[in-house]
Amino acid sequence: MSLSHATQNETQFDVFSQVARYDHEQILICQDNHTGLKAIIAIHNTVLGPGLGGTRMWNYSSEAEAINDALRLSRGMTYKAAISGLNLGGAKAVIIGDPTKHKSEHLMRKFGRFVDNLGGKYITAEDVGTTTKDMEYVAMETDHVVGLPEIMGGGGDPSPVTAYGVYMGIKASAKKAYGSDNLAGKKIAVQGTGKVGLHLIEMLKKDGAILFATDIFEHGLKIASDKYGATIVKPEEIFGLDVDIFAPCALGAILNTNTIGQLKCKIVAGAANNQLEDDNIHGDMIKSKGIYYAPDFLINAGGLINVYSEYNGYVREIAFAQTENIYNTVLNIYEKSEADNINTQLAAIQLAEKRVNDTMHLQSKI
Numbered sequence: 015m016s017l018s019h020a021t022q023n024e025t026q027f028d029v030f031s032q033v034a035r036y037d038h039e040q041i042l043i044c045q046d047n048h049t050g051l052k053a054i055i056a057i058h059n060t061v062l063g064p065g066l067g068g069t070r071m072w073n074y075s076s077e078a079e080a081i082n083d084a085l086r087l088s089r090g091m092t093y094k095a096a097i098s099g100l101n102l103g104g105a106k107a108v109i110i111g112d113p114t115k116h117k118s119e120h121l122m123r124k125f126g127r128f129v130d131n132l133g134g135k136y137i138t139a140e141d142v143g144t145t146t147k148d149m150e151y152v153a154m155e156t157d158h159v160v161g162l163p164e165i166m167g168g169g170g171d172p173s174p175v176t177a178y179g180v181y182m183g184i185k186a187s188a189k190k191a192y193g194s195d196n197l198a199g200k201k202i203a204v205q206g207t208g209k210v211g212l213h214l215i216e217m218l219k220k221d222g223a224i225l226f227a228t229d230i231f232e233h234g235l236k237i238a239s240d241k242y243g244a245t246i247v248k249p250e251e252i253f254g255l256d257v258d259i260f261a262p263c264a265l266g267a268i269l270n271t272n273t274i275g276q277l278k279c280k281i282v283a284g285a286a287n288n289q290l291e292d293d294n295i296h297g298d299m300i301k302s303k304g305i306y307y308a309p310d311f312l313i314n315a316g317g318l319i320n321v322y323s324e325y326n327g328y329v330r331e332i333a334f335a336q337t338e339n340i341y342n343t344v345l346n347i348y349e350k351s352e353a354d355n356i357n358t359q360l361a362a363i364q365l366a367e368k369r370v371n372d373t374m375h376l377q378s379k380i
């Protein structure tokens with residue numbers, strides 16, 4: 015892939031200014047003609063520790079889009095690890111291609127070789143478009159991979175731990191908004207009945223919440239309604255429901271000018287990454303409506319905490335216990351947001367950046 019000789023529809027894309035904008039440490043372009051591998055590993059910041067972030071495989075419409083995704087997502091991983099108190103940096107990899115057509119054992123193994131060449135500066139894991147099986151192929155070529163099945167010494171499916179962190183975020187937000195974190199009788203709308211959404215619904219049901227759910231596929235909805243008594247609504251109806259809490263557990267960028275205008279809830283707290291279409295504009299908009307927004311990268315960090323636990327010999331109970339800290343951090347963020355009069359997403363970013371900067375200062379004095 016040529017970065018200096020941009021294709022016609024990429025003439026506006028300047029990779030160095032993008033890298034400088036987010037202040038990345040290193041970008042690795044991985045290419046292999048034999049397997050067809052085209053990947054980008056973006057290492058954003060390794061001040062706190064090795065950069066950890068999953069490998070996404072996606073049929074990007076352009077190379078610029080793939081690079082942008084890697085840059086944006088890797089920066090998000092720096093924030094997530096920093097605010098969660100983990101000694102990890104932020105990184106992410108993207109593989110360009112259709113995961114249903116272009117993936118093979120040898121493509122994943124070749125990718126594993128590139129990961130290995132970084133000597134531990136980047137640690138990979140599964141993400142959208144890659145599976146645990148793919149990570150088993152990667153693990154044939156490198157030790158720098160986490161999220162393997164439990165029988166291989168890994169932490170297995172992170173979704174229950176992610177859901178638990180979101181549940182903690184919802185409870186802390188309820189404490190702030192209502193003075194009590196008791197969710198009995200609270201009306202809660204869950205967007206997306208996938209892996210995280212269904213675990214979350216189970217936890218909320220146990221607390222006596224009144225549930226509403228939506229999805230674009232039937233499978234999870236049937237479980238939500240038959241097993242947990244959730245009322246099913248159409249995807250476009252979820253935003254305007256008369257509920258106390260909205261938990262987005264499907265897609266990014268779903269909090270925008272149109273959807274925020276429809277919200278009647280007091281709290282937004284869910285698992286989806288990058289929920290705010292724009293951190294400044296939509297973070298401010300949600301704050302000015304008097305809605306408590308629990309920053310996504312803070313409350314969905316349970317999955318990262320889960321893989322981090324693999325370093326010390328994985329014990330699932332410990333991962334769950336560490337995820338409980340999310341409750342107090344969310345309360346701190348609401349306090350900081352009020353004290354500094356900034357939206358909660360920016361308050362969380364500032365807290366994460368402070369930990370990175372303070373650690374960098376510490377290192378420069380040794």
Ligand code: NAD
Nearest residue numbers: 172173176206208209210229230249263264285286287317
């Ligand atoms: P998933 O793919 O299992 O579930 C997502 C669900 O959202 C699917 O059932 C899908 O059909 C549904 N969906 C897609 N578009 C929709 C729409 N327009 N309206 C309603 N539903 C829609 O994914 P997951 O693992 O449950 O993750 C959910 C979200 O949380 C994702 O954004 C993911 O990036 C994020 N997240 C997940 C984890 C984890 O541990 N799994 C960790 C951190 C963040």
